[in-house]
Amino acid sequence: xxxxxxxxxxxxxxxxTIAAVILYMVAQKFKVIEDxxxxxxxDKLPGANCxxxxxxxxxxxxxxxxxxxxxxxxxxxxxxxxxxxxxxxVLGLEATEQDPTIAVVRxxxxxxxxxxxxxxxxxxxxxxxxxxxxxTGGCPQGCLGCGDCVVSCDxxxxxxxxxxxxxxxxxxxxxxxxxxxxxxxxxxxxxKRGKKDRRIFxxxxxxxxxxVSRKNCKVACIGCGKCVxxxxxxxxxxxNNLAYIDYNKCTLCRKCPPxxxxxxxxxxxxxxxxxxxxxxxxxxxx
Amino acid sequence: MKxxxxxxxxxPENKFSQNAPIRELPLPxxxxxxxxxxxxxxxxxxxxKGDTVKTGQLIAxxxxxxxxxxxxxxxxxxxxxxxxxxxxxYRKKAxxxxxxxxxxxxxxxQSTDLIKxxxxxxxxxxxxxxxxxxxxxxGATFPSYVKLMIPKGKKAEYLIINGVECEPxxxxxxxxxxxxxxxxxxxxxxxMKALNVSKxxxxxxxxxxxxxxxxxxxxxxxxxxxxxxxxxxxxxxGEKQLIKALINREVPSGKLPIEVGxxxxxxxxxxxxxxxxQKNRPLLNRVVTxxxxxxxxxxxxxxRIGTPISQLIEEAGGLPEDTGKVVNGGPMMGKALSNLEAxxxxxxxxxxxxxxxxxxRKTMLSCIRCGRxxxxxxxxxxxxxxxxxxxxxxxxxxxAERIMDCMECGSCLYICPSGRPLxxxxxxxxxxxxxxxxxxxx
Numbered sequence: 001x002x003x004x005x006x007x008x009x010x011x012x013x014x015x016x017t018i019a020a021v022i023l024y025m026v027a028q029k030f031k032v033i034e035d036x037x038x039x040x041x042x043d044k045l046p047g048a049n050c051x052x053x054x055x056x057x058x059x060x061x062x063x064x065x066x067x068x069x070x071x072x073x074x075x076x077x078x079x080x081x082x083x084x085x086x087x088x089x090v091l092g093l094e095a096t097e098q099d100p101t102i103a104v105v106r107x108x109x110x111x112x113x114x115x116x117x118x119x120x121x122x123x124x125x126x127x128x129x130x131x132x133x134x135x136t137g138g139c140p141q142g143c144l145g146c147g148d149c150v151v152s153c154d155x156x157x158x159x160x161x162x163x164x165x166x167x168x169x170x171x172x173x174x175x176x177x178x179x180x181x182x183x184x185x186x187x188x189x190x191x192k193r194g195k196k197d198r199r200i201f202x203x204x205x206x207x208x209x210x211x212v213s214r215k216n217c218k219v220a221c222i223g224c225g226k227c228v229x230x231x232x233x234x235x236x237x238x239x240n241n242l243a244y245i246d247y248n249k250c251t252l253c254r255k256c257p258p259x260x261x262x263x264x265x266x267x268x269x270x271x272x273x274x275x276x277x278x279x280x281x282x283x284x285x286x
Numbered sequence: 287m288k289x290x291x292x293x294x295x296x297x298p299e300n301k302f303s304q305n306a307p308i309r310e311l312p313l314p315x316x317x318x319x320x321x322x323x324x325x326x327x328x329x330x331x332x333x334x335k336g337d338t339v340k341t342g343q344l345i346a347x348x349x350x351x352x353x354x355x356x357x358x359x360x361x362x363x364x365x366x367x368x369x370x371x372x373x374x375x376y377r378k379k380a381x382x383x384x385x386x387x388x389x390x391x392x393x394x395x396q397s398t399d400l401i402k403x404x405x406x407x408x409x410x411x412x413x414x415x416x417x418x419x420x421x422x423x424x425g426a427t428f429p430s431y432v433k434l435m436i437p438k439g440k441k442a443e444y445l446i447i448n449g450v451e452c453e454p455x456x457x458x459x460x461x462x463x464x465x466x467x468x469x470x471x472x473x474x475x476x477x478m479k480a481l482n483v484s485k486x487x488x489x490x491x492x493x494x495x496x497x498x499x500x501x502x503x504x505x506x507x508x509x510x511x512x513x514x515x516x517x518x519x520x521x522x523x524g525e526k527q528l529i530k531a532l533i534n535r536e537v538p539s540g541k542l543p544i545e546v547g548x549x550x551x552x553x554x555x556x557x558x559x560x561x562x563x564q565k566n567r568p569l570l571n572r573v574v575t576x577x578x579x580x581x582x583x584x585x586x587x588x589x590r591i592g593t594p595i596s597q598l599i600e601e602a603g604g605l606p607e608d609t610g611k612v613v614n615g616g617p618m619m620g621k622a623l624s625n626l627e628a629x630x631x632x633x634x635x636x637x638x639x640x641x642x643x644x645x646x647r648k649t650m651l652s653c654i655r656c657g658r659x660x661x662x663x664x665x666x667x668x669x670x671x672x673x674x675x676x677x678x679x680x681x682x683x684x685x686a687e688r689i690m691d692c693m694e695c696g697s698c699l700y701i702c703p704s705g706r707p708l709x710x711x712x713x714x715x716x717x718x719x720x721x722x723x724x725x726x727x728x
Contacts, residue, residue: 118375118624121647123710131717133624134375208377 052077052176078174100193101175108203109142110164114217130184152182162263192247207240221264229255289517290527293664303584304457317592318629320380326352328628342391355419357568359590361615362386373628393412393567411480418562423554427633443547445486450523453616456636458573461586463497473560521695578639580606594627618696648705659698669698669708
């Protein structure tokens with residue numbers, strides 16, 4: 001070994017040692033003490049980083065839970081009650097049971113119900129189409145059908161039905177709310193999933209006068225108010241020519257869908273009506 | 287010959303109606319006058335259902351600094367003040383008037399005699415232009431009186447008059463220059479007086495040699511005004527491009543032409559200013575070109591504001607059977623109409639009819655990085671990049687890439703060999719960045 005090699009090994013070794021000592025001391029000085037429970041909670045969360053809880057991601061929610069030491073108002077839509085219970089058990093807290101929710105598309109202006117009057121050829125994004133024109137069917141509040149909601153979904157839980165031109169929410173929706181934000185017309189709403197996935201909602205958000213909205217779409221809410229009179233639980237709010245069913249008050253009694261003259265009120269996942277025929281509906285059909 | 291240096295495209299001119307004299311369109315049965323026909327705050331209606339109005343009567347008052355008065359273009363009874371479907375299919379508030387006869391306000395001079403001398407002071411001129419609801423008739427409909435008021439500390443050197451009409455197909459300004467040249471020149475002199483400038487340049491592309499010659503013949507009677515022929519290139523009618531072409535000055539990014547001592551007005555606006563100041567006549571009508579390859583008789587009409595567009599098409603030979611698209615404006619910047627019953631507004635410069643073969647967009651292919659959009663962008667932007675950034679919602683990066691400088695001329699969309707909807711994405715980005723900027727100031 002010649003002298004230069006020896007010298008360089010020694011000098012670099014010394015340099016390395018000094019640097020290591022400095023780094024160690026700096027690390028000690030500026031040590032970030034983090035609650036170990038954050039890691040534990042973050043591990044329990046699904047790690048989808050969907051933002052459905054209202055925080056920037058799963059870790060942000062974990063930090064918030066540990067900092068507040070409470071689970072009040074916290075929820076994890078993809079994980080559901082199970083995940084929250086798990087976290088509660090780890091931290092020795094109590095989780096509030098929350099009703100599972102799902103995204104609901106409140107427009108039924110399919111190609112058939114709202115026939116296209118014009119053709120759209122621009123960029124296939126709802127954001128642009130919305131700024132450009134009312135929509136092919138003419139309804140200024142209806143679905144544009146360009147699929148911004150489909151693009152926004154991280155869970156592959158919404159798809160575009162080619163036949164109707166409307167988005168359809170699949171059962172695996174975690175109600176993170178990404179599609180709600182993506183829709184420029186606020187058509188999609190997060191609603192309670194309901195018992196056995198049964199839901200009743202008004203599938204229209206058009207606030208125009210009845211005659212006007214009906215001209216563009218066969219199944220528009222025309223604001224007649226019949227459903228409001230039919231409801232015994234004051235669950236239907238009527239405002240600006242539009243009925244809205246409050247899912248917290250609705251008891252799923254199924255009285256309002258038959259009275260809607262345009263069929264704008266949808267009921268999902270119910271058994272067929274036959275077994276419990278209401279006396280009222282029979283003469284109407286005859 | 288002069289032109290602007292950066293970018294530009296050469297779409298086919300197709301000026302079919304350039305020799306068709308301006309015809310007065312017969313009065314429609316009803317007119318629909320929207321209360322928002324200008325940039326800025328919508329006007330407030332001052333008439334109600336059942337009122338009788340005369341031609342030229344004020345029916346909606348402009349409120350706020352950037353706004354414009356709106357006058358009745360016909361005489362008759364107000365049927366209703368309600369929301370009607372506009373050109374895009376959305377409902378906008380408008381005043382609907384049933385036409386009965388044609389009785390004008392008494393103080394309007396209806397004669398066609400030329401009045402050359404203007405005794406009004408600059409302040410009075412600006413006041414008159416404001417009162418009579420004059421807006422920029424080139425298409426952007428910016429209230430004209432705002433442009434005539436020079437901000438403190440700035441000085442105007444040149445009045446630039448836009449007679450370029452760089453949009454293919456459109457010939458409204460061309461015909462106006464041929465038929466109302468003297469009135470336009472008087473209008474320019476009035477604007478010069480209001481701005482206190484001694485030099486005015488009318489820029490005209492050299493595909494209109496007859497207009498250049500005609501105006502030049504009349505120039506000796508009007509000191510300070512000159513006519514400058516320009517090489518044909520789109521979008522020369524853009525304010526910044528026109529200033530660069532005529533006096534070789536560059537307006538800085540995000541600034542107005544007054545920054546380099548210029549004020550730009552359209553020839554149509556100059557004519558309207560003449561009418562307002564010398565004849566006391568509000569903006570009641572405008573020249574609209576109705577054209578298209580498949581149309582029987584492409585024409586130029588003098589149309590009362592509020593006339594349904596369908597009537598214009600009817601008058602020009604009816605809607606051809608194979609029509610695929612009707613565009614409000616020119617082919618480059620115009621927007622497709624989704625409702626032909628929509629009315630002509632102050633900003634309608636043309637109605638363009640495309641057959642179904644001409645209209646369809648190219649199928650969208652991948653970007654091949656040819657860079658043509660960047661090489662032709664008259665603002666020196668990179669449209670392919672802006673489109674991607676806007677698509678990825680990177681609004682801050684869009685802003686850094688000067689997306690707000692885009693004037694939506696459509697050159698990038700025209701040149702793209704892959705048929706990508708570049709401008710559509712840029713428009714979304716502009717909307718998002720605009721929101722971002724507004725949220726910062728709050």
